[in-house]
Amino acid sequence: MQNRFADKLLHWYDQHGRHNLPWHHNRNAYRVWVSEIMLQQTQVTTVIPYFEAFMARFPDVHALASAPEDDVLGHWSGLGYYARARNLHKAARQVVDAYGGEFPAEQQQLESLTGIGRSTAAAIVAQAFGKRATILDGNVKRVLARYHAVPGWPGQTAVLNQLWEHAESHTPDARVKDYTQAIMDLGAIVCTRSRPGCEHCPVRDGCQAYARNETSLYPGSKPKKEKPEKTTWMLILEDEEGRVLLERRPPSGIWGGLWSLPELDPAYGADELQEACTKEMGLNCHSPELISGFRHTFSHYHLHIQPARLPVINNTQASDSDHQRWLHRDEALTLGLPAPIRTLLTEPEQATLL
CATH class of the missing domain: 1.10.340.30 (Hypothetical protein; domain 2)
Known part of the structure; x- marks a missing residue:
């Protein structure tokens, strides 16, 4: 035929x-x-x-x-x-x-x-x-x-x-x-x-x-469903040697297996971040510097990211492991990083464009 x-x-x-x-x-x-x-x-x-x-x-x-x-x-x-x-x-x-x-x-x-x-x-x-x-x-x-x-x-x-x-x-x-x-x-x-x-x-x-x-x-559109909104603190923790703390994400789920910045519950206020870092990670930090927040959209929800930079005092508590590393930025950028994290580590002022 x-x-x-x-x-x-x-x-x-x-x-x-x-x-x-x-x-x-x-x-x-x-x-x-x-x-x-x-x-x-x-x-x-x-x-x-x-x-x-x-x-x-x-x-x-x-x-x-x-x-x-x-x-x-x-x-x-x-x-x-x-x-x-x-x-x-x-x-x-x-x-x-x-x-x-x-x-x-x-x-x-x-x-x-x-x-x-x-x-x-x-x-x-x-x-x-x-x-x-x-x-x-x-x-x-x-x-x-x-x-x-x-x-x-x-x-x-x-x-x-x-x-x-x-x-x-x-x-x-x-x-x-x-x-x-x-x-x-x-x-x-x-x-x-x-x-x-x-x-x-x-x-x-x-x-x-x-x-x-x-x-x-044609083709017909996918039935619309409102995406939920989530919020998180994302921390740029930098020690006296200029190294940034990265954490590996779980193998499945959002950004599975990639390296990302530590996160804190959005219930913490900006004035509570120092105390939260001590409580949650055993790190003593200087006062936080807030960076402009931005929204990153995943396939099934929107994530509002509020970044904060906190210099770490006397980093002796958080050591390297399979799931956590202190790295200089040039080392960090060779790893698998989500796009927003890569931008935060290189041009934090541009993160709002993501």
């Missing part, structure tokens, strides 16, 4: 698609996999420098698997959604332990690896091994939701199942490597979330949303 959708899309891709992205060079399963994980919820322009630095430090799956987690998180710092980095590290070790460092070419085996879902596994199969496989990332969902006028939010199972059926029906048997890149490019370049460039779309003649002048209705 003729696949007119794929034919038109591939013709467009040959002329207008992206053919020179970093992960297109020396293409293999490892490079495709890392790029796919980085591109989840992140723009290509943001990913490119991270990908290049990551490849320079971890050129293959063996290098990644043998690296300390702090090193991996340090190279991920700023990309956000840090569970992706922790899962990437775990999966690299699985590939080395279970497959001798060679990525399996079968989708089911790829999906068994930590952090690799159906669409990511398919992208690896298609892009690295040239085998027919069906992808459905965010860009593809948007293209197909509009093309077939599929109502509803793609996060709902029934809607997602419809989109998978359409994705499968359009995936060609030939040139699948180019096709998977083409449909992702179409969503990223033409069929954008807002103000799509329908006049440049190679498949607009068959697009139901375009025919109805309803592209803004």
Whole structure:
């Protein structure tokens, strides 16, 4: 059966698609996999420098698997959604332990690896091994939701199942490597979330949303839910040697496994911070200097951060451990740090811009 959708899309891709992205060079399963994980919820322009630095430090799956987690998180710092980095590290070790460092070419085996879902596994199969496989990332969902006028939010199972059926029906048997890149490019370049460039779309003649002048209705939006608001004190505790105290976050949850600044309950007033540092951490401090507070938004809540700088007097109580370190700022910046913490350590006056 003729696949007119794929034919038109591939013709467009040959002329207008992206053919020179970093992960297109020396293409293999490892490079495709890392790029796919980085591109989840992140723009290509943001990913490119991270990908290049990551490849320079971890050129293959063996290098990644043998690296300390702090090193991996340090190279991920700023990309956000840090569970992706922790899962990437775990999966690299699985590939080395279970497959001798060679990525399996079968989708089911790829999906068994930590952090690799159906669409990511398919992208690896298609892009690295040239085998027919069906992808459905965010860009593809948007293209197909509009093309077939599929109502509803793609996060709902029934809607997602419809989109998978359409994705499968359009995936060609030939040139699948180019096709998977083409449909992702179409969503990223033409069929954008807002103000799509329908006049440049190679498949607009068959697009139901375009025919109805309803592209803004597809895909459906996620039902809105008010995010709760939370508040915390975040302390820049600096000793007489100019070292700052960092604490490792728990392995799961917000900023899991990253290094962050110590926090105190917002119930403490500014005039109680010195006493709280003694009570909670055994540290004697000078009076606090307050830094402008700011709000950082996570996927499910807003966090109001009130930073305070407190010089530490005679640091003899808080020693280094697996979960706590005194580090000079240049040392601290080599670790995996959440973006707001990195800014607080380098340009605290800019933290309000985050």
